[in-house]
Amino acid sequence: MNKAFLRTTLTLLIGGSALAGGAGPAPIVAPAKPVSVAPAPAMPKPAAAMPKPVTLACTEGTYAKEAIKLVVEKGLFIGYPDGQFDWCQAATRQEVAQVLARLLAQLPANQTTFDPAQLDVLRKGVADALAGLEELRAQLAAQDQSISDLRDQIAALQEALANLPAAGSGAAGTAGTAGPAGEAGPAGAAGADGAAGPAGEAGPAGADGAEGPAGADGADGAAGPAGEAGPAGPAGAQGEVGPAGQDFVPPAAPFRYGNYIGATYYSVLQKNTGSMVRLMAGNDSLFGNFGVRLTGDIRVSGTTPGNSASGLVTYRGTTGRFDGILGVGGGYNFSRSSTLGELLIGVDYRVIDRVAIFGEARQHYYFDGTNDSISSITAGLKFRF
Numbered sequence: 001m002n003k004a005f006l007r008t009t010l011t012l013l014i015g016g017s018a019l020a021g022g023a024g025p026a027p028i029v030a031p032a033k034p035v036s037v038a039p040a041p042a043m044p045k046p047a048a049a050m051p052k053p054v055t056l057a058c059t060e061g062t063y064a065k066e067a068i069k070l071v072v073e074k075g076l077f078i079g080y081p082d083g084q085f086d087w088c089q090a091a092t093r094q095e096v097a098q099v100l101a102r103l104l105a106q107l108p109a110n111q112t113t114f115d116p117a118q119l120d121v122l123r124k125g126v127a128d129a130l131a132g133l134e135e136l137r138a139q140l141a142a143q144d145q146s147i148s149d150l151r152d153q154i155a156a157l158q159e160a161l162a163n164l165p166a167a168g169s170g171a172a173g174t175a176g177t178a179g180p181a182g183e184a185g186p187a188g189a190a191g192a193d194g195a196a197g198p199a200g201e202a203g204p205a206g207a208d209g210a211e212g213p214a215g216a217d218g219a220d221g222a223a224g225p226a227g228e229a230g231p232a233g234p235a236g237a238q239g240e241v242g243p244a245g246q247d248f249v250p251p252a253a254p255f256r257y258g259n260y261i262g263a264t265y266y267s268v269l270q271k272n273t274g275s276m277v278r279l280m281a282g283n284d285s286l287f288g289n290f291g292v293r294l295t296g297d298i299r300v301s302g303t304t305p306g307n308s309a310s311g312l313v314t315y316r317g318t319t320g321r322f323d324g325i326l327g328v329g330g331g332y333n334f335s336r337s338s339t340l341g342e343l344l345i346g347v348d349y350r351v352i353d354r355v356a357i358f359g360e361a362r363q364h365y366y367f368d369g370t371n372d373s374i375s376s377i378t379a380g381l382k383f384r385f
Helices: 003-019 065-073 093-109 116-162
Strands: 259-268 274-287 290-302 308-319 322-333 338-350 355-366 373-384
Touching: 065 116, 259 355, 274 308, 290 322, 308 338, 322 355
Parallel strands: none
Antiparallel strands: 259 274, 259 373, 274 290, 290 308, 308 322, 322 338, 338 355, 355 373
C-alpha cells in the first residue's frame, strides 16, 4: 500500500477507536490532501532541461512501524493470501472497505478495541505519518516552483522567437557614394531652323501735324456748363423701426396698441353704499375690431354687491383718438355665490399712443332668484402696449 493511503487509514482507525469508547485525548485529524496542480497548457519544448520529478522512497515500515504492527495484530490488516502485505502497493477501495468492516465488527463484542496504551501507539504513528506528509508537501512545493520557472523560460523563449526577423529578410545596406562624372562626348550635328518667333510690339506714334488755319466765325456757341449744386438740407428724424427681418409699415395716425390694462376707483350708490376698485386686462383688436376683456371688482369699504369676476366679448369703433366700446358677457359674484350677466358701454380717449382715459357704464343681472340688477358708472386710466 502507498504511504498516503496508510496515513489516511491510520487516521480513520483512531477516529473509530474514539467512537468505540477508547480512553485518552481527542484523536489527531489529518490535514486535507493538497490540491493537485493543473497541467500547464501545451507549449513548444524549450532548450532548457526539464526539472527532475519528485520520487519518494518506499521502505517497508518506514512510517509508523509500531502502529502498523498493532493494527495487524488486531486483525484489521491480514495481508494477501500469500501472507505478504506489500506496503508500497496502492490499496483499492475494496481493501479499505474490508478494513473498516473488520473494525466495525469488533465494536459490539469489545467496546474497548484499543486500550489507552495502544491508542498512544496509534497517535504516535499518525504523528509520524503527518511528518511524512509535511515532507511530501515540501517536495511538491519545490516541484511547483520548478514548473513555474520552466514556464517563465518558455515564455521568454517564445518572445525571443517572435522578435526574430523573417528568414531571408536582412536589412538593406546603405547606398554607395556616386562615382565621378565621365568625359563629355563630341558635339552633335546642328538641328533644323526653329519656327519664327511672335511679332514685336508696335513702335511709338508719330508727332502731331501742324495746326491748320482758323475757320470763319461760326454761329453763336452753345450754352456754358451749369453751376455747382447748393448744399444738401439737414436730414429728417429717423422713423420707427419695424420688426426684425420685416419691412416697417408706418401705422395710420394716430397710432394705437391693441393690448391694455386699466384700473378705476368708484362708488356704488344703488341699493348698496360703498366703494370698490375695478381692474381689467384685454385686447380689443384680436379679430379685426373684436376683442376680449377680463374684469375683477374688489370691495374697498362700505356695503357693496361684493367681490366678482367677469369675462366679456367686446366690439370697438375708432374715430381719431376716440374709441367706443360695447361688451357683453358673464361672471360670478363670490360674496353672493351667484352667477351674473354683464352689459358694458364705454369710451376711451388716447392722450398719447400708450395712455388713455376712459369712462364706462356697466349693468349686472344676478341669477340667484332675487332678480337684482345693479348699475355702475366709473372712469379711470388705461395703459396700452
